[in-house]
Amino acid sequence: MKRNFLYSAPIIFSAIFLLPGSRLSANADEDNPPRGIVTGRVMEEGTNTPMEYTTVAIYSTEDSSLVGGTVSGPEGNFEIRRLPFGEYYVVTNFVGYQKKVIDPVLVTRSNEKVDLGLLEMSVDKQSIEEVEIVADRKHVEYKLDKKIVNVSQDINAAGGTAADVLENTPSVSVDIEGNVTLRGSGSFTVLIDGKPSVLEGSDALQQIPASAIENIEIITNPSAKHDPDGNAGIINVIMKDKTDQGLNGIVNASVGLNNKYRADFLLNRRTGNWNFFLGGNYNNNLYPGRMTREQVTFTDSLDRVLEADGAFDFRRSGLQLKGGVSYDFSETSTLTLEASGGNYGFGIDRSNRSHEYTMPATDDIYYVSRSTMDRSGRYLNFTANYTKQFDSRDHQLTTMAYFSRSTGDGIEKQEDYNTEEGFLVEDVIPFSTRAVETEDEYQARLEIDYTRPVGATGKLEVGYQARLDDEFENRLYEEFDNDTDVWIENEQYTSGLDFFRNIQAAYATYGGEWKNFQYQLGLRGEYTYRKIEHERSGEDFLINRLDYYPTLHLAWQFKNDHQLMLSYSKRVDRPRGYWLEPNISYVDPYTIRVGNPALEPEYIHSLELGYQKGWGMNFLAAELYYRNTTNLITRVTEFNDSLDLFVLNVQNMNNDHSAGAELMVNWKFWKWLTVNGSITPYYYRINGDINGTPVEEETFSWRSNLNTTFQITPTTRLQTNMAYRSRTVTAQGTSEGFYYMNVAFRQDLFDRKLSATLQLRDVFGTMKRDFTNTGENFEQHVVMMREPRVLTLTLSYRINNYRNEPERRGEGGGEMDFGGGF
Known part of the structure; x- marks a missing residue:
């Protein structure tokens, strides 16, 4: 069989968007007023473990009004953009940890990008017992373009598979044969850590052990970045991983x-x-x-x-x-x-x-x-x-x-x-x-x-x-x-x-x-x-x-x-x-x-x-x-x-x-x-x-x-x-x-x-x-x-x-x- 490979496509496409990229960004920035950026990285004190989902808020020193904020990413990194020049203080907060305040933080014309470096947060020992009881994550979290099913919250899925986890999830139904449907359709794309699965659909979900899963992303309207395959969308299974020393x-x-x-x-x-x-x-x-x-x-x-x-x-x-x-x-x-x-x-x-x-x-x-x-x-x-x-x-x-x-x-x-x-x-x-x-x-x-x-x-x-x-x-x-x-x-x-x-x-x-x-x-x-x-x-x-x-x-x-x-x-x-x-x-x-x-x-x-x-x-x-x-x-x-x-x-x-x-x-x-x-x-x-x-x-x-x-x-x-x-x-x-x-x-x-x-x-x-x-x-x-x-x-x-x-x-x-x- 003759194979119709398009060998030159990656090279041509890469040249189109990589080579002129620097000039495009520079021209765009010239049309905007001066704005500052504050960055940093949040880690757990004593273990150097990156702390994802930490709340980072920045306040005006003048009147303590909230100016901006974000949550830290998987490696603990955060970035707050669009800050007018001025004097601020930054507060990081996480359930079960002591609040951390960085004061002052100066954003000026000569210091537009402020890197706060490594911010270590220590456990609040007085509240740790309460945190162990109440700080569990929600069973299902709603993000801008997906639902996230936190597997740890479903103890009924213990010893089961990804299909068993989804059995208790909005948008999803599972029949007695383990066949999964997403909003009534059995046609969806299964990814494992963003990569395609060897098996398709329900067969793939019934082979993945629930105990090895961190969470499951249900994406019913994916952006153009994702494959358009599947009538009902994408089920992306995120497996457990660790980065501790x-x-x-x-x-x-x-x-x-x-x-x-x-x-x-x-x-x-x-x-x-x-x-x-x-x-x-x-x-x-x-x-x-x-x-x-x-x-x-x-x-x-x-x-x-x-x-x-x-x-x-x-x-x-x-x-x-x-x-x-x-x-x-x-x-x-x-x-x-x-x-x-x-x-x-x-x-x-x-x-x-x-x-x-x-x-x-x-x-x-x-x-x-x-x-x-x-x-x-x-x-x-x-x-x-x-x-x-x-x-x-x-x-x-x-x-x-x-x-x-x-x-x-x-x-x-x-x-x-x-x-x-x-x-x-x-x-x-x-x-x-x-x-x-x-x-x-x-x-x-x-x-x-x-x-x-x-x-x-x-x-x-x-x-x-x-x-x-x-x-x-x-x-x-x-x-x-x-x-x-x-x-x-x-x-x-x-x-x-x-x-x-x-x-x-x-x-x-x-x-x-x-x-x-x-x-x-x-x-x-x-x-x-x-x-x-x-x-x-x-x-x-x-x-x-x-x-x-x-x-x-x-x-x-x-x-x-x-x-x-x-x-x-x-x-x-x-x-x-x-x-x-x-x-x-x-x-x-x-x-x-x-x-x-x-x-x-x-x-x-x-x-x-x-x-x-x-x-x-x-x-x-x-x-x-x-x-x-x-x-x-x-x-x-x-x-x-x-x-x-x-x-x-x-x-x-x-x-x-x-x-x-x-x-x-x-x-x-x-x-x-x-x-x-x-x-x-x-x-x-x-x-x-x-x-x-x-x-x-x-x-x-x-x-x-x-x-x-x-x-x-x-x-x-x-x-x-x-x-x-x-x-x-x-x-x-x-x-x-x-x-x-x-x-x-x-x-x-x-x-x-x-x-x-x-x-x-x-x-x-x-x-x-x-x-x-x-x-x-x-x-x-x-x-x-x-x-x-x-x-x-x-x-x-x-x-x-x-x-x-x-x-x-x-x-x-x-x-x-x-x-x-x-």
Whole structure:
């Protein structure tokens, strides 16, 4: 296959924005009145640990009025701009630490940039016990362009995965199979520390251990700097990291009833300018359940009825090892190298008993189906990051190079036994089939991002990104000949697929502020070249396209901690690889699946309006959103009379509209009781046609979460999570509502070095998936329920007092929020 690489793009683009940058900034500054800048770095006294989220405020010496302020960044750095010449004093404040005052601070024409240097803050020993009780961060924090889910606040997720964390989060729903939807859509991009995941969507989130996660960012309207992929936005999982001097780390292990095991560790060693880390995780989990199916197929002469019930076992497993090193060439220049590798596996065993008959009545048919699906893969990732910071925090260059190689294989086996009414399979020779798949994939990514201030309040971001994906898949389908005891290839279901995609992107954003108003405009351009070669048919499917994706973010900051935000973005949802495979896949005795290589991307227009009001650690947040999807990728079920089978496929057939409101409150009633609740009413409408039949469905639905935390003692917590999901519609039917409740108890021991968490999931056994599909000549009703009341014990041990810094230090001053850009 000919590769259409644009080799010169990075060089040309870099020259465009790097070489003239200095002159652009200089010219802009000449048009602005004299303004000063105050910078510094906040550290914890005695440990030299950078203190993020520290409130830094600057006051006029003349009348003690507040002139400006900010919060410190991840390395403790802060910068306050737009200061008129004059005499000031600076106050730094952090929950649990003694307030620090720097006085005087003189900003003059001859001293426009004042560097306060290293500011050390000491622990307030008199209030430390109270801080350990009340200084936990909010479960969900709202920022200008994202929600941040603080994993440490959800003890019900202990021993679980990222999907379990998101189960209790506004905007997100998780069904009994672990499938995650973001605002009703299963199409979103999963990033790990800002880098792509080997697995996609829900599969990726179910492999990441919750105990290794610092927080999760939910970005429903990303700026032009981010990839536009995903109908609903981006879920960025931020893993734990440490920069303390010396050796520290954390080890977690959990065990649950009915074969559920998980363990992970992270070790960090920092010495001088070098930082080394090593981590790994292991999981092996079994999720049994039951399923019932009722199905009626309509023909001119009779109706055929199928009634089936059975059991299933979901399996998920994985092993990963990762390591890396970073070196600080100076305080403004850092190189980081990382590598990770491992394997993953998932599968399902099914055993179903089926009764088939017709109306008017004919002879009854009874049969037993046993199937096994196993998929496994291996991967190796390499990442290099370089960051260069110039004369201010907002002036920097970052580059990232990423390479991934993954291989995988899978096997699906099916045995069908024709039996009598008692479903006895002894002495019955089954009809046996199997499908064997292999795949080999390479991914590469290059990013160059440049940011610099423009004038007193503006900020320009420009960047170039390249994404390459090359994948080959082969599928072999065989049927067992009972007479010769030989597997015979079925060429109709056997084929190979070669997939190649090259995306070249450039973006620019410009943001600034005027009084209490902040804004950011962005535009991203992407060139996409995609080619699919189908081995059996010899057909090629080509896309060669240029797209543009505008973004807009606005924010108004009012008095008394009120904030209003408005954002818009255009996005794209590119078809998943398995949707594009034209191969015929055997699903069960009455169903086959066929991909569609001619499938085109969806395009999404998303608009959001948000409001926040804070009272210290308490806050109220509300969001209104509207999303319109054109060229909607629709999963279609049809009955094929000639094959006498159901056919599952995907087509671009519809448009949809989704509008709703998200209301969330976080309230600390007393030191021992915190309640976090959300409710999301929403309207959904889908219209289009399926094979010439007009489709128009609409529904008004809602979902809610209620998390209650009881701080029994400074080291003992009890937490309950309750959720409800109402009935929703699909293109061909409905999905019924359900509710569930989880309970967890956590005890910290040995000066918080050891934590033990006991968790019970789905207390009342009410979590299920109940859906109905209706077509021109059929009706289906399926109910699935997974194992309820799962009890899990998780132990966590901290080496050298490893701590999750945000949990220990709290919200960092709480009420002051000076923005900080987009």
